[in-house]
Amino acid sequence: MRxxxxxxxxxRQSASDVGxxxxxxxxxxxxxxxxxxxxxxxxxxxxxLVATGVATESKEGGKLMTGxxxxxxxxxxxxxxxxxSPFAFTGNKFEFRMVGSADSITAANTTLxxxxxxxxSEAADRLESAEDFxxxxxDLIKEYMTKHQRVIFNGNGYSQEWVEEAEKRGLPNIRSMVxxxxxxxxxxxxxxxxxxxxxxxxxxxxxxxxxxETYAKSINIEALTMIYMANRQIIPAVVSYTKKLADAVIAVxxxxxxxxxxxxxxxxxxxLLEEMQHALEILEKDEANAADITDNKEKAFYYKDVIxxxxxxxxxxxxRLEQIVDKKMWPFPTYADMLFEV
Numbered sequence: 001m002r003x004x005x006x007x008x009x010x011x012r013q014s015a016s017d018v019g020x021x022x023x024x025x026x027x028x029x030x031x032x033x034x035x036x037x038x039x040x041x042x043x044x045x046x047x048x049l050v051a052t053g054v055a056t057e058s059k060e061g062g063k064l065m066t067g068x069x070x071x072x073x074x075x076x077x078x079x080x081x082x083x084x085s086p087f088a089f090t091g092n093k094f095e096f097r098m099v100g101s102a103d104s105i106t107a108a109n110t111t112l113x114x115x116x117x118x119x120x121s122e123a124a125d126r127l128e129s130a131e132d133f134x135x136x137x138x139d140l141i142k143e144y145m146t147k148h149q150r151v152i153f154n155g156n157g158y159s160q161e162w163v164e165e166a167e168k169r170g171l172p173n174i175r176s177m178v179x180x181x182x183x184x185x186x187x188x189x190x191x192x193x194x195x196x197x198x199x200x201x202x203x204x205x206x207x208x209x210x211x212x213e214t215y216a217k218s219i220n221i222e223a224l225t226m227i228y229m230a231n232r233q234i235i236p237a238v239v240s241y242t243k244k245l246a247d248a249v250i251a252v253x254x255x256x257x258x259x260x261x262x263x264x265x266x267x268x269x270x271x272l273l274e275e276m277q278h279a280l281e282i283l284e285k286d287e288a289n290a291a292d293i294t295d296n297k298e299k300a301f302y303y304k305d306v307i308x309x310x311x312x313x314x315x316x317x318x319x320r321l322e323q324i325v326d327k328k329m330w331p332f333p334t335y336a337d338m339l340f341e342v
Contacts, residue, residue, distance in 0.1 A: 006119075008172055011096075013174070015096075035086065038089050041058060114196055238321055248262050283314055
C-alpha cells in the first residue's frame with residue numbers, strides 16, 4: 001500500500017504508451033488514477049488496524065444461493081473482484097491491470113519490483129534497529145495503513161465521482177503518456193532506481209528523451225495517415241456521392257417529384273464535406289509547423305495538445321459522413337461492418 005501510494009505516478013508511467021492513452025479511462029479499462037481494490041474482507045482488516053492497531057476478526061464470504069434445489073449453494077469469496085480497479089486484490093494475489101494486452105510487461109514489472117523493494121527495505125531498516133520487535137511491527141503496520149489508506153478504493157473506478165474524490169485525496173490523475181514521462185526523472189524516482197542499481201540518472205533522462213521522441217513520431221505517423229486517407233479516399237468518395245445526390249435532385253425535379261429529402265441530404269453532406277476540408281487544412285498546416293520543432297519534449301507536447309485535437313476535429317465530420325454516404329461508395333469498412341457483419 002505504501003509503495004503504490006508513494007509511487008502512483010511512476011506506476012502510471014510504467015503502463016504508458018501511445019495506444020494505451022486511448023484505453024485507460026475508457027469503459028473497458030481501468031482509469032488512469034492509481035488506486036487499490038481490497039474487497040470487503042481485506043478492507044475490514046485494514047479498518048481494524050487503523051482504528052486499533054490490531055485485527056481480531058475477518059469477514060466471511062457467505063453463500064451464493066442458486067435457487068435450484070438439486071444444486072448445492074456455493075461459497076462466496078469475501079474478497080470478490082473489481083474490474084474497474086487498476087490494482088485489485090483477487091483472493092490470493094494482486095493484479096496490476098493497467099498494462100495493455102499488446103504491451104510488454106517489462107516496465108511495469110521493473111517498477112513494481114523496485115517500489116516494493118524500497119518499501120521492504122525501509123521497513124527492514126526500522127525493524128532491525130527496534131528495541132522491541134513486536135511493538136515496532138505493530139506500530140509500523142498501523143502507521144502505514146493510516147498514512148496510505150487514501151489509495152484504497154472499492155467503488156466504481158469509471159465514475160466521475162471517483163475522479164472528483166481522487167482529487168480530494170490528492171491522488172494523481174495523469175491522463176496521457178506524454179504527461180507521465182516526467183515522473184521518471186523526479187528526485188524520488190532517481191533516488192529509488194539508483195539505490196537498487198536499476199537505472200542511473202543519466203539512463204532515466206535518456207529513457208525520458210526516447211519516450212518523448214517515440215510519442216511524437218507515433219502521432220506524426222497517425223496524423224500523416226489520416227491526411228492521406230482524407231485527401232485520397234474519403235473526400236473524393238464524398239464528392240462523388242454529392243454529385244450523385246445533385247443528379248438525383250435534378251432528375252426527380254424534372255420528373256415532377258418532390259426533392260425536399262434529396263436537397264436536405266445534399267445540404268447536410270455538403271456542409272460536412274466543407275467542415276472536413278477545413279479541419280484537414282488546419283491539420284496539414286499544424287503538421288508542417290511540427291517539423292520545425294527540434295526539442296523532443298516540446299514536440300511531444302505539441303503533438304498531444306495541438307495535433308491530436310486537430311485529428312479529433314477532422315474525425316468528427318468523417319464519422320458523421322460514414323453514416324450518410326452510400327455504403328457502396330464509402331472507401332473503408334464501416335463501424336457497422338466491423339461490429340455486426342462477418
